[in-house]
Amino acid sequence: MSGPAIELYSWPTPNGLKIALMLEECGAPYRIRPVDITRGEQFNPHFLRLSPNNKIPAILDPQGPDGEPITVFESAAILQYLARKTGLFHGRGERERVMVEEWLSWQASGLGPAAALAHHFRIHAPARIDYAMNRATNEMNRLYGVMNRRLQRAEYLAGDYSIADMACVFWTRLASRQGQDIDEFPEIARWLRAIEARPAMRRVLETPRDLRGGPPVSESSGAVASTAA
Numbered sequence: 001m002s003g004p005a006i007e008l009y010s011w012p013t014p015n016g017l018k019i020a021l022m023l024e025e026c027g028a029p030y031r032i033r034p035v036d037i038t039r040g041e042q043f044n045p046h047f048l049r050l051s052p053n054n055k056i057p058a059i060l061d062p063q064g065p066d067g068e069p070i071t072v073f074e075s076a077a078i079l080q081y082l083a084r085k086t087g088l089f090h091g092r093g094e095r096e097r098v099m100v101e102e103w104l105s106w107q108a109s110g111l112g113p114a115a116a117l118a119h120h121f122r123i124h125a126p127a128r129i130d131y132a133m134n135r136a137t138n139e140m141n142r143l144y145g146v147m148n149r150r151l152q153r154a155e156y157l158a159g160d161y162s163i164a165d166m167a168c169v170f171w172t173r174l175a176s177r178q179g180q181d182i183d184e185f186p187e188i189a190r191w192l193r194a195i196e197a198r199p200a201m202r203r204v205l206e207t208p209r210d211l212r213g214g215p216p217v218s219e220s221s222g223a224v225a226s227t228a229a
């Protein structure tokens, strides 16, 4: 894909990294504009004009529809915008597209928010609240079960590799933070290995910190804001 660079306002959390992965997969020129959510930069008026919900990620595409600039916030909306723009990774035909949208919605309304709550109550909460921790951990266990059963029947969530997989993969890399043992979900482990072997994914994971927009979020790192995932 050619054209002027897309500006990706981001921070290296699962929601930010999924957009970098899609841009890498599409070969789209892009530039990261770090928004340090550990320092409250998501509340800067300039960023709020792009992302009124004060959350990363957001993009500014200088060459949007009709060649005019466009901004997009909410990671699922950004993934769908990029998929429509490039014609890539959102299924062939209506049946496949419905599956992509089902699993993308499942991530946006289920896996992502539940994982963020699990991270919060298990790691960041100032006080230990057993009820909240257990509830979040059990919900993650249920969601991983749903995903594992789906991946018993399909190589990727929507059949072929798609934006639905990109939306989920960075959350599942943090399974232990969510109280889950990935080895208990062999199909997810198989799917994760396949995605981690993709050149685009390796580029995202190997990009130096400063280009990724900040400190990495990894199993070993606690470098994530309490407001973040």
Ligand SMILES: N[C@@H](CCC(=O)N[C@@H](CS)C(=O)NCC(=O)O)C(=O)O
Pocket: 013, 014, 015, 016, 037, 042, 054, 055, 056, 057, 073, 074, 075, 076, 108, 112, 227, 228, 229
């Ligand atoms: N539904 C949003 C969630 C985005 C989100 O939760 N972003 C977090 C980082 S992963 C954030 O920017 N948090 C800063 C804040 O809540 O102030 C999406 O999918 O884009």
